[in-house]
Amino acid sequence: MPTSVRAEVHAAPRPRGAVxxxxxxxxxxxxxxxxxxTNRTTPQPDIPGGDVLRHVRxxxxxxxxxxxxxxxxxxxxxxxxxxxxxxxxxxxxxxxxAAAATVLGGGLLACGALxxxxxxxxxxxxxxxxxxADLARALxxxxxxxxxxxYAVSFALLAAGACLAARESGLLPRAxxxxxxxxxxxxxxxxxxxxxxxxxxLLPVVRFGGTxxxxxxAFALVRPRPAAPGADA
Numbered sequence: 001m002p003t004s005v006r007a008e009v010h011a012a013p014r015p016r017g018a019v020x021x022x023x024x025x026x027x028x029x030x031x032x033x034x035x036x037x038t039n040r041t042t043p044q045p046d047i048p049g050g051d052v053l054r055h056v057r058x059x060x061x062x063x064x065x066x067x068x069x070x071x072x073x074x075x076x077x078x079x080x081x082x083x084x085x086x087x088x089x090x091x092x093x094x095x096x097x098a099a100a101a102t103v104l105g106g107g108l109l110a111c112g113a114l115x116x117x118x119x120x121x122x123x124x125x126x127x128x129x130x131x132x133a134d135l136a137r138a139l140x141x142x143x144x145x146x147x148x149x150x151y152a153v154s155f156a157l158l159a160a161g162a163c164l165a166a167r168e169s170g171l172l173p174r175a176x177x178x179x180x181x182x183x184x185x186x187x188x189x190x191x192x193x194x195x196x197x198x199x200x201x202l203l204p205v206v207r208f209g210g211t212x213x214x215x216x217x218a219f220a221l222v223r224p225r226p227a228a229p230g231a232d233a
Contacts, residue, residue: 019165022221025080025214025217028040031072032208039063048133049134049136049140050133052136055099057138063122063125066094069120070121070147073140074115074118078108080102081107084103085100085107087171088161088166094146096165097228099164100165103159114146114147115148116147117146117150117151121147124139149191149193149200152193152203153191154187155184159180160181163180166180171221176217178218179216180213183209187202213229
């Protein structure tokens with residue numbers, strides 16, 4: 001039998017929904033980058049409330065656009081999580097239901113965290129000049145907490161559920177699984193930033209590393225994979 005024919009015979013079929021997952025993941029990654037570029041001047045969490053108000057006055061349009069981009073990106077996480085959970089549930093191996101539920105739950109929580117951050121940012125951008133500085137600082141802190149820590153911990157659940165299931169089923173390449181588990185560990189560890197703020201450096205690791213991992217996983221699911229032994233018997 002020719003090599004090309006043998007390769008085709010031993011290639012596992014592409015999971016249904018893999019292309020949709022890749023499309024949604026790429027759109028989510030694009031919107032995430034656009035949001036970061038739009039809000040590149042966002043003040044750090046440790047600046048006084050008065051400086052936050054001055055930033056709001058000088059960058060109101062950018063804040064509104066950033067809130068819109070973040071909202072749309074958050075909504076895209078729903079089909080991403082739902083499709084990935086379905087692929088995990090249909091994959092080989094045991095305990096797929098629990099893993100799929102973890103993926104879906106993590107994705108929905110991450111979506112809610114980003115939606116909350118977008119709403120708080122938009123509210124912050126509408127503060128009048130005479131607003132109390134403490135109110136501006138509180139809204140900025142809540143937006144950071146939701147979009148930073150809340151998202152990181154939630155995305156960690158999504159990544160952990162997908163990777164733990166894929167480690168046994170072979171749904172994803174080993175390197176992709178290992179990377180996803182590292183990102184999940186970083187997201188859970190970031191919760192310590194509530195006690196020690198220095199752990200907040202893990203938040204961009206999860207945000208950008210997790211987005212890159214999601215696109216990587218989607219590409220891996222679209223590409224042909226070797227079939228399990230005996231699959232064509």
